[in-house]
Amino acid sequence: MFGKKRPRNTENIEKAIPELSRYATPEERLAVLKAWNRYFFRGWKRWVGVALSGVIVTLIMLPAWTWLSRKGLPPVVVGGICGGIVGGGSVALLQIFYRQEMLRFIRDDMNRKGLPICRECGYDLRSAQDCRCPECGRSLFEAAPGLCSILAQKSGSHLDE
Ligand SMILES: [Zn+2]
Numbered sequence: 001m002f003g004k005k006r007p008r009n010t011e012n013i014e015k016a017i018p019e020l021s022r023y024a025t026p027e028e029r030l031a032v033l034k035a036w037n038r039y040f041f042r043g044w045k046r047w048v049g050v051a052l053s054g055v056i057v058t059l060i061m062l063p064a065w066t067w068l069s070r071k072g073l074p075p076v077v078v079g080g081i082c083g084g085i086v087g088g089g090s091v092a093l094l095q096i097f098y099r100q101e102m103l104r105f106i107r108d109d110m111n112r113k114g115l116p117i118c119r120e121c122g123y124d125l126r127s128a129q130d131c132r133c134p135e136c137g138r139s140l141f142e143a144a145p146g147l148c149s150i151l152a153q154k155s156g157s158h159l160d161e
Helices: 011-016 018-022 025-038 044-070 075-112 146-155
Strands: none
Touching: 011 018, 011 025, 011 044, 018 025, 018 075, 025 075
């Protein structure tokens, strides 16, 4: 998700982010993930976050590193195991840090493309009756103003937010 080795098919990512399945084509799914990657690595602050994740996982790994070295394993094996865990752990940590922001990014994209979805909780808003999310109660005006005006026309009421 954050690296260059992202698989071409998006099946695994869809399991983690079910909303992606609402895009009509795999190309659209890949496009939004690529857009997120571009957006994610735009600012230098992100790189601080990426580096910090690496440092945190490395610090956690240090005792295991020492322990494995004492087992008499060749350094290249120990390095490989620990490197793999640090790499994988850093990506996992980044996903925890930035998951909510990524979900919002994807949901905003969906709303722009006419797939109404709650920005906060991911609720499918095709059945929404007013300008609030039936699931979490948030106003939808900011995330999906187009949807709100359609709903307002339908019900003949005014937008109150
Ligand atoms: Zn919601």
